[in-house]
Amino acid sequence: MIHVSFAAMIRMLGEGALQTLSLLPFCIAFSLAGGVLLGILQSSKLPVLNQLISLYVVVMRGIPPLIILFLVFFSANLESGVVSAIVALSIYHTAYVTEIVRGGIASIPKGQFEAGKSIALRNSRVMYHIIIPQIWRQILPALAGQYIILVKDTALVSVVGVREILWAGRQIMQLTYDPFPIYLLIGVFFYVICTLLEQLSVLAEKRVRIYASVPRGENR
Amino acid sequence: MKGDVLVEFDGVSKRFGETVVLENFSYQFREGNTHVICGRSGAGKSTLIRCINYIEPIDSGSLRFEGLEVSKQTAHEVRKRVAMVFQQFNLFPHLTILKNATLGPIHALKKPKRGAEASAFELLQRVGIGDKARSYPAQLSGGQQQRAAIVRALNMNPDLILFDEPTSALDPEMIGEVLDVMKGIAHEGRSMIVVTHEMGFAREAADLVSFMEDGRFIETKPAEQFFNSPEHETTQRFLRQILSA
Secondary structure, three states, rough: OOOHHHHHHHHHHHHHHHHHHHHHHHHHHHHHHHHHOOOOOOOOOHHHHHHHHHHHHHHHHHOOOHHHHHHHHHHHOOOOOOHHHHHHHHHHHHHHHHHHHHHHOOOOHHHHHHHHHHOOOOHHHHHHHHHHHHHHHHHHHHHHHHHHHHHHHHHHHHHHOOOOHHHHHHHHHHHHHOOHHHHHHHHHHHHHHHHHHHHOOOOOHOOOOOOOOHHHHOOO | OOOOEEEEEEEEEEOOEEEEEEEEEEEEEEOOHHHHEEEOOOOHHHHHHHHHHOOOOEEEEEEEEEEEEEOOHEEEEHHHHEEOOOOOOOOOOOOOOHHHHHHHHHHOOOOOOHHHHHHHHHHHHHOHHHOOOOHHHHHOOOHHHHHHHHHHHHHHOOOOOEEEEOOOOOOHHHHHHHHHHHHHHHHHEEEEEEEEEOOHHHHOOEEEEEEEEEEEEEEEEEEEHHHHHHOOHHHHHHHHHHHHO
């Protein structure tokens, strides 16, 4: 057993934490873009494509993210664990975001679509100018919840060799043979990130609420 | 009877599941008319006008607007020339009144932003809410919202405006202000088809009034004749009911 000072422990974990954090923007951006795109397609009732997207969503929902991670890592022959991790987590969470976006679109009153069409906007423009800007208020809480799960899922990616916070923790443990404080610190790290995300979503919700201070029911 | 044929229904049928709303409906709406359609709820009035701008696709028959067959392919073209005002206003709550009124002209008619905004301001002035251009729909009263929705329709400079029970969702004290705006449009000679229960408006502003029941026009007459000497018994009964109410 080797003594590792608290400061050194924090430094090593900090490096891992940075790696964890650096994955997040990519995963969030890709799954948001993918989810919005697929959610829109899913709402436009195109026969074959709809079934394919549904199948994708169902499959993703039925497989643990860890397995997706391994599947991506070993099938795509990706050299980089980081790329595998981003791809796997994005693919996995896109499925959930797709469902959230589809639900958000479904919650917009029919009259909004009709009014958009009545001023001769094409479907894509109705989505872009009228529907999608209105879904955020509805879906932000669900979206925030999903991204909190995403943050927690990043705890898996050390299995494909990403040197994130859990990997860093294991390095320290191999020196100290004392897992408890390490896992406690890692727990605190995840807790802080998730709580920040939660707060961010509360702030965002307030901002989104400003323009639409009318209760939903009144504009149906 | 003014002008050329604007909208031509020729043997149009429309059903929702088992319910037949229109069956073999034929009628020609002419240019320049304000045509009021009245009748009990469920008569098919709203469905009829919603077919014109392809918000509802027809099941069979032929429907032409300005000679153009209304279909999925032509819907975009038709909607550039036919505007609609809804019972529930359906303003876009996340956009200012000005943006509501310029979205169509800018993105569908490809008008320059400046021009679209200038005409929107002018129209907002005209309907008495010039000071609301930068407000959001939720900040307006119901009557103001519907007037804003009329501006959104007018700013498309349409050949025809469809009104789908425009005052039915309004508090009574706000109905007058919306009807006044509609009367103004009618007097300009713009073609309008108006589904409404407001018989005062029909009497004052309509060129033609139709009574609709079971998906058919039971009786269509110039406004004065319609109210003073309705021929059909069902029309008489309807008028007695609605006017005594």
